[in-house]
Amino acid sequence: xxxxxxxxxxxxxxxxxxxxxxxxxxxxxxxxxxxxxxxxxxxxxxxxxxxxxxxxxxxxxxxxxxxxxxxxxxxxxxxxxxxxxxxxxxxxxxxxxxxxxxxxxxxxxxxxxxxxxxxxxxxxxxxxxxxxxxxxxxxxxxxxxxxxxxxxxxxxxxxxxxxxxxxxxxxxxxxxxxxxxxxxxxxxxxxxxxxxxxxxxxxxxxxxxxxxxxxxxxxxxxxxxxxxxxxxxxxxxxxxxxxxxxxxxxxxxxxxxxxxxxxxxxxxxxxxxxxxxxxxxxxxxxxxxxxxxxxxxxxxxxxxxx
Ligand code: PAY
Ligand code: ZN
Numbered sequence: 001x002x003x004x005x006x007x008x009x010x011x012x013x014x015x016x017x018x019x020x021x022x023x024x025x026x027x028x029x030x031x032x033x034x035x036x037x038x039x040x041x042x043x044x045x046x047x048x049x050x051x052x053x054x055x056x057x058x059x060x061x062x063x064x065x066x067x068x069x070x071x072x073x074x075x076x077x078x079x080x081x082x083x084x085x086x087x088x089x090x091x092x093x094x095x096x097x098x099x100x101x102x103x104x105x106x107x108x109x110x111x112x113x114x115x116x117x118x119x120x121x122x123x124x125x126x127x128x129x130x131x132x133x134x135x136x137x138x139x140x141x142x143x144x145x146x147x148x149x150x151x152x153x154x155x156x157x158x159x160x161x162x163x164x165x166x167x168x169x170x171x172x173x174x175x176x177x178x179x180x181x182x183x184x185x186x187x188x189x190x191x192x193x194x195x196x197x198x199x200x201x202x203x204x205x206x207x208x209x210x211x212x213x214x215x216x217x218x219x220x221x222x223x224x225x226x227x228x229x230x231x232x233x234x235x236x237x238x239x240x241x242x243x244x245x246x247x248x249x250x251x252x253x254x255x256x257x258x259x260x261x262x263x264x265x266x267x268x269x270x271x272x273x274x275x276x277x278x279x280x281x282x283x284x285x286x287x288x289x290x291x292x293x294x295x296x297x298x299x300x301x302x303x304x305x306x
Contacts (some may be wrong), residue, residue: 035050039176052082061186084287133160140159145253182258
């Protein structure tokens with residue numbers, strides 16, 4: 001971690017700070033890091049991430065953070081991972097970093113994230129619309145089995161699915177970017193909080209996927225590795241059986257449309273003591289244990305030929 005470089009993992013950062021740090025990274029690592037623009041927002045911001053690539057044509061992994069604005073540990077985890085992939089001297093992390101192309105986006109809902117910093121810390125949704133209740137749940141708005149359970153048609157509710165599939169410019173533009181990567185990606189990871197779960201699709205149904213057993217087996221190994229460092233206990237399983245039915249989420253669309261074999265949604269720390277307000281001194285330990293789990297996840301994925 002590089003406090004000398006103006007970016008500390010001991011505190012949560014604003015969107016501007018994250019984007020400024022990206023610019024520094026492209027200057028410090030011009031051969032490895034490029035800024036990617038993966039979408040637009042209702043209020044006119046750009047959804048930005050970084051691509052980290054140590055070689056050409058490595059298998060691609062997309063990392064989604066911050067789809068829910070108040071889940072601050074999610075963007076913080078993604079920026080921690082970016083830093084580690086560039087600076088870690090641990091041989092397992094180096095191998096993981098250097099053998100993949102990483103598309104890493106800490107906040108896919110920047111309007112919401114800014115709103116949690118400036119107006120309402122507990123905001124979850126996007127900021128679209130002009131009615132009494134603004135925004136849609138960006139994790140209920142994707143165009144696969146849209147609004148078919150665990151989502152709402154009522155704009156004032158937290159899980160409002162939006163006016164229609166991809167009514168939100170954030171999900172629409174991000175999905176177009178993802179579709180443009182077809183053939184390059186084999187894995188998609190999204191970070192939420194809280195509950196300490198490692199979930200895989202589907203969310204709209206409890207029916208098992210073709211590779212349910214494989215995702216479950218990889219998930220079990222990954223949460224075992226996660227627990228080793230600090231004893232943090234996770235549970236793994238599909239979204240609908242592990243937390244609740246949730247349709248129109250990003251992961252279901254990715255699974256159904258891009259047909260990637262490795263797809264996981266983390267519900268990060270904690271289990272409710274602090275909930276969305278996880279203290280900043282947990283960013284690093286949380287990041288360390290998540291990295292441990294990713295090392296194992298992708299070691300295991302190879303064993304299944306993924
Ligand atoms: O795709 O991860 C999914 C569905 C489950 C999450 C969701 O509702 O989108 C679970 C919740 C979340 O991270 O947003 C859990 C948190 C604690 C909440 O707000 O209920
Ligand atoms: Zn969430």
